[in-house]
Amino acid sequence: MSETIEQKCLSKGVKLTEQRRIIAQVMSESSDHPDVDELYNRVSKIDAKISIATVYRTVKLFEETGILTKHEFKGGKARYEELNEGHHDHLIDVKTGEIIEFVDEEIEKLQKKVAEKYGYKLVDHKLELYGVKKK
Amino acid sequence: MSETIEQKCLSKGVKLTEQRRIIAQVMSESSDHPDVDELYNRVSKIDAKISIATVYRTVKLFEETGILTKHEFKGGKARYEELNEGHHDHLIDVKTGEIIEFVDEEIEKLQKKVAEKYGYKLVDHKLELYGVKKK
DNA sequence: GTAGATGCAAAGTATTTGCGACAAG
DNA sequence: CTTGTCGCAAATACTTTGCATCTAC
Numbered sequence: 001m002s003e004t005i006e007q008k009c010l011s012k013g014v015k016l017t018e019q020r021r022i023i024a025q026v027m028s029e030s031s032d033h034p035d036v037d038e039l040y041n042r043v044s045k046i047d048a049k050i051s052i053a054t055v056y057r058t059v060k061l062f063e064e065t066g067i068l069t070k071h072e073f074k075g076g077k078a079r080y081e082e083l084n085e086g087h088h089d090h091l092i093d094v095k096t097g098e099i100i101e102f103v104d105e106e107i108e109k110l111q112k113k114v115a116e117k118y119g120y121k122l123v124d125h126k127l128e129l130y131g132v133k134k135k
Numbered sequence: 136m137s138e139t140i141e142q143k144c145l146s147k148g149v150k151l152t153e154q155r156r157i158i159a160q161v162m163s164e165s166s167d168h169p170d171v172d173e174l175y176n177r178v179s180k181i182d183a184k185i186s187i188a189t190v191y192r193t194v195k196l197f198e199e200t201g202i203l204t205k206h207e208f209k210g211g212k213a214r215y216e217e218l219n220e221g222h223h224d225h226l227i228d229v230k231t232g233e234i235i236e237f238v239d240e241e242i243e244k245l246q247k248k249v250a251e252k253y254g255y256k257l258v259d260h261k262l263e264l265y266g267v268k269k270k
Numbered sequence: 271g272t273a274g275a276t277g278c279a280a281a282g283t284a285t286t287t288g289c290g291a292c293a294a295g
Numbered sequence: 296c297t298t299g300t301c302g303c304a305a306a307t308a309c310t311t312t313g314c315a316t317c318t319a320c
Contacts, residue, residue, distance in 0.1 A: 015294060017300065036284080051302045056285060072207055074261075077284065091253055100253055107245050111264055114239050118226055120266030126209075127262050129246055131255030150319060152275060171309080186277045191310060212309070 004028065005067055005082065012065050019050050023058045024067075033071060033079040033099055073128060089127040139163065140202055140217065147200050154185050158193045159202075168206060168214040168234055208263060224262040 005024035009016050026042045027034075034042065040055045059080050062068040069083045073092060089107075091100040107127065115122040140159035144151050161177045162169075169177065175190045194215050197203040203215045208227060224242075226235040242262065250257040 015299065017294070019301070049302080053286080053303075054301060057300085060286095072209075074207075091250060091255060093255070094258060102249055102253070104245060104249050107242055107249070110239060110242050110245070111262075114237055114242070115226060115264050115266045116269075118235055118237065118266075119269050120226060120228070120264075121269050122264055122266050123229060124265040125263060126265075127246075128260060129250050129255075129257055130259040130261075131250045131253075131257050134251075134254050134256050150274070152319070154276070184277080188278075188311080189276060192275080195311095 005062075008065070008067050012067075014061065014065055019047070019054050020058055020061075022046050022050065023055060024062075027062075027068060027080065027082050030082075033081045035077040035079045037077065039080065074130070089129070091129040091131060094130050094132055140197075143200070143202050147202075149196065149200055154182070154189050155193055157181050157185065158190060159197075162197075162203060162215065162217050165217075168216045170212040170214045172212070174215065209265070224264070226264040226266060229265050229267055 003011070005028055006016065006021065008014075009020065009024070014020070022043055023039070026039060026046070030039075030042070036052070036055055036059060039059070040050075040052045043050050043055060059068055059070070063070050063080070066083060068080045071079045071081065071090070073079060073090070086103070087108075088101040088103045091102055092098070093100075111125050111127075112122050138146070140163055141151060141156065143149075144155065144159070149155070157178055158174070161174060161181070165174075165177070171187070171190055171194060174194070175185075175187045178185050178190060194203055194205070198205050198215070201218060204218045206214045206216065206225070208214065208225070221238070222243075223236040223238045226237055227233070228235075246260055246262075247257050
């Protein structure tokens, strides 16, 4: 297990308020990729007084701090996920919206190669596969 | 050269209005990937009376008809591009916003393989590389 | 002639922000 | 204490929509 979100906040000098602690906790316990609205719902169950503005401010802060990543999957709202060392991409079930995380070293390597071919250093990438379940 | 957008409209039974003709023409002449606002600007220079609502309606229609594709690159607004047979992905210069189109057959193949590994049939995908130019 | 398209302005979403009250370090 | 955060509501940005009018076929 890697650092908790709380530990990350401390080590990055982010002030740890009650609200942030709750949002961090909820994100840690979420294995799906909630959007801000959904996160707000979950957080509200723990502390009903937290405002949605704080949730927006916090996910943005956590994203800038490298604690969360933001995904903008097709047509939907922004969704967030905890950022750990292990990078991965996403396979999205177009029927159910279910998300499967995967890693493919070979694809990663090829991406770097493509960028280099055009004279670029790869700093980030996004790969999303959309599929339907085979019977 | 493949079919023009106008030909595609005819063959797909999309009514060809003056506004659509202009939007089609502007998209055909755009080698970058304009967002709706930019497209509206360009279109307005040809016919100032076209409303932005029509531009939104038209890009959506063209997207559903398979004439344009929509991209939602990081943090920005939706951007559109003409859809031709040749599929390609994008390499985005994070400094300048410049977009390079590329194709890598090997990556395509691997994507299909990954989807299959999880029991899915790949119906769509999105690959974006973000890079900085090497000196 | 008729179904569908347009322009306009109003309504939706998703997200951000100004501000006075409040809490963490 | 002091700086930064919070809650609230108002503001913004992007996109969609209702409706009366107009146009392609």
